[in-house]
Amino acid sequence: MANHKVIVAGCGGMSNEWLNYAAQRENVEIVALVDLYEETARKAAEKHGLNVPIFSDLSAALAGTEANLVFDVTIPSSHKQIATTALQAGCNVFGEKPMAESLADAQEIVTIANASGKRYSVMQNRRYVGNIRALSGFLRSGGIGTLGTLHADFFLGPHFGGFREAMDSPLLIDMAIHTFDQARFLIGADPVSVYCHEYNPPGSWYAGNASAICLFEMSDGSVFSYRGSWCAQGAPTSWESEWRATGSGGTASWDGDHRPVAEIVDGDEGFFRPTKKVEVPDIWTGKQGHFGCLDAMFEALEQDRPAETDCTDNIKSVAMVFAALESARTGSKIAIRV
Template identity: 70%
Template sequence: MTQHKIVVAGCGAMSNAWVDYAVNRENAEIVGLVDLFEESAKKMADRRGMNVPTFTDLSQALAETDANLVFDVTIPASHKQIVTTAMLAGCNVFGEKPMAESIADAEEIVRISNETGKRYAVMQNRRFLKQIRTLRDFIGTGVIGTVGSIHADFFLGPHFGGFRDAMESPLIIDMAIHTFDQARFITGADPVSVYCHEYNPPGSWYAGNASAVCIFEMSGGTVFTYNGSWCAEGMNTSWEADWRVTGSVGTAKWDGASDPSAEVVDESKPREFTSGLKKVEAPAKWEGREGHSGCLDEMFEALEQGRPAETDCLDNIKSVAMVFGAVESARTGKKVML
């Protein structure tokens, strides 16, 4: 069995789920902790009862341990440096989203991954939910025919405080990556172009644009629309968004909280002004774990099988391109090719 010897880069609150997973995995061992503020790494080691060295520099940590895997749980601005340093040192990397802070950085990471043969898998935990897997598989059976469009409404009003309140594009940059990636996952289609309008409505507590409308052209002719806000008080959607997928013979819906279902043309009924319809329930077959654990299960399984993970950077860069393409479109007022 492959033994994974892990250095954790970034010892803030977000790293807790990653460390919990590693200490409970039979063939994984944390061999070092890295943080810009070494005291944070030392505190994590003390809290967890881990007798491991702590560092402020990843290169030193990799040189002084026998690590073969890095968990990158640093802030987005550090991802390129952490990931490329690790891969060039011979380590694979699992990291938090987004994979990079710019499309240029993401492309550089992919280049180094290809050159070194090392894998970089990105945390897209919202793919790993039983209901979204059920929706994806349900649509894949052809129950609603050929998919023509997919629509996501996302309306929440979280008062985070801190860095998000000061960001120029908090919704698109910090959150929409999840919904954009989910749209790719549900349809199996990749982005071709985007037109985005960002705005900051009355009552917003964000300095930057906290609302956006996006139209994506996707491969195969599918259209994906995104209508979202992070300063919507009342009548909120779930964090998974509210989805409608239209096909040539029916429509599937998922509110992000309950089980998905569909209405399709009932061929047994005579055609009138509007078609007779029948409701179809989506069978739930996926038995994997959900959230961070499900995504990490896939990352480790892929590494052990010698294949790119579902959320490997070679694929995830397409979701990242949707984010930065939307920002560029909003800035220029033009459609951006992806």
């Protein structure tokens, strides 16, 4: 018998991953679908073979079912309302990023989650890629000595259409949190301050700023630099970004697609010290992407502990986004406090 009775809020394209996952997990039962547009929910139910009630309001769905978990796959502007409604009704929540559209709203959600005694975990699927787990393990184990600098480049030119192309800051608001969260994961440290320049280059088809350069100071003394654009056509990077980490004993890099590589110092003489290539061990045995993150969320919930992407941790990644926006707006270096 299922012990996770789930309401899925938001039945657009992103919900497919979540519904496909639920169908494969024996202790999960979908008990209702919620969407402002009931026809969208009906189509999702038909596509996934679900015979469940459909609601246009989450509160009604919570009252009309015995749900104990909500999947929040709604648009970002709805995340605060969905999460707080579910938490205050005594349900745990797994949700898509970002937590909220402002840092204040995200902090309010964390406060409500803590007061409710329930868990709110955030989908950061780009942590759950075998190659980034390998790179993180290598860096944290001292594979290149003490880490000093981490660089990420993200250059793509997707023509989404729709809401992203009308946003004020589409890159920072909608995408950069993935890379910022990956940086925290790779370094094993949290942000202290940021200086950011945001801009919209010639040829951009976005109404808002689609490019940014950010410089973060981290709590361990390291520096994380980010260069990104969503209107860069030609020579694309991976969606995972391209990474370069420099430490006291060498350098590691990852192109976002293939296995990370590393070269470490192998001698103490010469104008340029000799180096040797070393293997970055593959340590991840779990699932990839959404399914890997959902596995980790459920495991944490069933062990009654915070998930790796629990809201109390993820808010630090959210804070990076909003501090970067504030820095770009003011032209100043911004301290990051959560």
